[in-house]
Amino acid sequence: MHSFEDEWQESEPANVQPTPRTNYSARVYHASTSRGNRGHNNETNWRSRGDASGGDHQRNRDTRRGQAGWEGNKKIINVVSNNVGRIIGKGGSKIRDLQFESQAKIKIGDSSGAETAITLIGTDEAISKVEDMIKELLEDRRGPVKETLNNSDNTSEFFKQNDSGVQVIDWDKLNAFYDEQQQSRWQNLPPIIKNFYKEDPTVTNMTPAEVTRWRLANNDIQVKRTFDDKPDLSPIPNPVVTFEQAFKQYPEILDEIYKQGFQNPSPIQSQAWPVLLKGEDLIGIAQTGTGKTLAFLLPALIHIEGQTIPKDKRKGPTVLIMAPTRELAIQIDREVSKYTYKAIRSVCLYGGGDRREQIKALSKGVDIVIATPGRLNDLVVTGYLNVINFSYIVLDEADRMLDMGFEPQIKKSLYDVRPDRQTVMTSATWPPGVRRLAQSYMKDPIQVNVGSLDLAAVHTVTQKIMFVEEDDKEAALIEFLINMDENDKVIIFCGKKATATHITTELCLKGIECQSLHGDRDQIDREEALAEMVDGTVNILVATDVASRGIDIKNLTHVINLDFPRHIEEYVHRVGRTGRAGKTGIALSFISRNDWGHARELIKILEEANQEIPDELELMAKRFEAMKLRRDQEGGGGRGRGGRGGRGRRDRW
Structure with a gap:
């Protein structure tokens, strides 16, 4: 499982008992470490400290x-x-x-x-x-009292005596009773309208051969039913190739698209819009920076407005978008705010934000909830938000949410969601965990793969490798930054918060303006750091992997991997911060002997993107594989990734 070291830590609300004296609600901040001794640290082993x-x-x-x-x-x-x-x-x-x-x-x-x-x-x-x-x-953090299954206090019927004569819970009866009550609640809800699609005649008349050629020419799109393709299911719709083919019936949506200056739909949008407008569940698997957000957002706006009950008469929000990190949630919220359609309102819920203000915004009425799993679970459990009213649910960057260990919060938050909802899931990869999540929450989904399911970096980025000793990385970085063009824009990825703090301090001491983004910074400071990078106040951002997904910084020219990531998937997502929206970029990775365990995986990524593969990288991979083979033959375990095996022993890399 992905380490929590560099992620914002969101937890369930503390179980605080109310007292007679105080009954106030609080904004609760979670800090992974003390804030003492901030700033420049004179310890020489700063790179090894992770806390x-x-x-x-x-x-x-x-x-x-x-x-x-x-x-x-x-x-x-x-x-x-x-x-x-x-x-x-x-x-x-x-x-x-x-x-x-x-x-x-x-x-x-x-x-x-x-x-x-x-x-x-x-x-x-x-x-x-x-x-x-x-x-x-x-203040007492508990929300409004939740509705109970029934008003009866007679629960004796849910107990039975076991073979030893001890009274125990009769789980079969209790579960059957719960299912009956849930069915009753769902039956009383208004029906969901999901199909808003009127296929353009040009799209209808596309022959199967034309569709195949178009999909092949657009990053080899693969479209299929994820699970069993039942005979009674509707056929998978053809892709649209213009905005007008998708939204001719919704001129206000078209006007909003034109305002953004887009020329043509991206491949994921072309195939996803017909699927979602038809009301089908969708799994969109594509690299970062391919337009997945707009792919699920515009159908969501149409879904909200198209329901039978007017927005102001509904008992809660209609659309839920879950995102793994605060930055991604905030970015999605900004995307929503760009599109003015039928006075639709949204709220962004995330840990570290003002909980009281978020609750106040919910109480005033919103149509779209964008939330991180921790804060969503908090407000659902405490009764401020009832998920039974959601009819369009998006799990954005699902693989990342699972990597961060959010599966329990997702399941707990969505326990009461109505079964006839429309569900969208986006992911950059298709691991078993994401497949399991899809089976749990989706009904006959259509899967759209843009490109191969094999892990791959975006092809608009030139990937470069620099071999340096661990102690020489800082000097090599500073030399690069001093010589960079004044219009260059750079993200420097570090493996630890301590490293990011040290590098930021050293750059500032040398008069190099920069900002930092990592888990030890307060939320307001993180937002300011990202805002200054976006508006060009600074051109250098020092970050941990909290910035590797979902962050969209315009005109980012370089990504520097000061420390190679622990997982090769994070390398792909780091690289994907540049070379977006058809532009080109450069990714420079500092590789030391400690990274030899990643060499073979990195070679595969470079080969897929037709990048130059240094001979030294090939040699590192062969040495690592030879070391592992030798250990297997000797029956030893050890830690091959860092080049150490057993106590007091170091393998020659």
């Missing part, structure tokens, strides 16, 4: 400047001692946030009793602000 905190020097300077204003009035409030930990936060992270945002000082008293006295120091305005923030933080 060092990030470096936001400006924020700490601002906090210290604010301390000068802490002299002033005092106010003491009492808080239940069990809740003090929520004010302090992990490693003191929350109390620092509270002091920074309010410019008030917080002193925690003795917490050994039932209540703890907390002293607030500062101006009247600062004290009032921090008091409100603490009240909000300690």
Whole structure:
């Protein structure tokens, strides 16, 4: 399973018991490490540390400047001692946030009793602000009470005596009762209208040979029913080749497309739009940067407007789009905002964002929910969001969500979703986990593969390899950045947050402007980093793999793999940040002897994209394979990937 080291960690809401004194809801921030000792670290083994905190020097300077204003009035409030930990936060992270945002000082008293006295120091305005923030933080996180299956308290019928005479739950009866109640709930829901497609005569008249030639010429598109192709299922629709063929019946949609300046549909869009407009479930497998977002978004807008009950009379949102990372969720939300259609509104739900504001937006009424699995699960479990009303569901970057371990949250959140919904799944790869997810949530899906199912990098990127020793990587990177063109735009991928922090600090000390994006940075800082990269304020972004998928930075010219990723799939997605929308790009990977375990996989990627394969890379691959063969013959295990085998032993690479 993918390591969580470089991903934002979203968790289920804490099971906090309400107290008589405070009944306020809180924004809860999850920090994977303490924020102490940020900035430049003088330890020489910075590259080996995987849990060092990030470096936001400006924020700490601002906090210290604010301390000068802490002299002033005092106010003491009492808080239940069990809740003090929520004010302090992990490693003191929350109390620092509270002091920074309010410019008030917080002193925690003795917490050994039932209540703890907390002293607030500062101006009247600062004290009032921090008091409100603490009240909000300690508010009961539970949402509205969920509806129960029935109003009866008689549950004795769901128990039975086992062979030993002990009373146990009769799971067969309980499950049957639950299924009956769910069927009753679903039957009371309004029917879903899913078919909005009127095929253009030109598309209808395409012969099978013409369709085959078109699919072959457009990245060898493969289209099929994923599972059994039942005889009563409708035939797979032909692709559309113009926007007008897909949306002639929806001129407002066409107008919005024209505003964006697109010339022709991308291959995935050409084949996906007829499938989705017909109301079929779809699995879209394509590389990053191929237009998958628009492929599922425009049919979603038509689906929302086309239902029998008006939007303002529905009991909840209509469309749910799940994304693996906050950045991708925010980017999808921005895509939605570009298309003004029938006053459709959306909300973006993600951990690290203001939970209270997100709940407020939901309560005002929205049509589209874009969410990361952790925050979605939070709001579903606490009753603020009922998934039974969703009739169009998208699992975007499904392989990434599984890699990050979100399958339990997905299943828990979608437990009540109605079975007659329309479901879309996008993925860059087709591993067994994604297939399992498709079997669980989709009905007779049509699978559209753009290109081979084999792992492949985009062909508009030139992939270059540089062989360097581990200790020489930093100098090689700085030399490249000093000599880069002023119009170049670069993402530097690091394997660890500590590495990203160190590189960012070193570049700043050398006067090289840059931004950083990794899991130790606050959400507001991450958004600012991405915004400055997008608008051109800075041209260098130092990042971990949180930026390897879904991030779309216009005119990105270079991707630099300072550290080779742990999984070859991440290499493909990193490379896919450049060479997008028909433009070209360069990917430069620093390879050291520690990366020899990836050499053979990398060669396959380079061969598929017709890239130059260095002789040294071939030699690395052969040496690694010979080492593994020797170990197998000796009956040893060891750690071949890093070149070490057994205790006190190093294989010659």
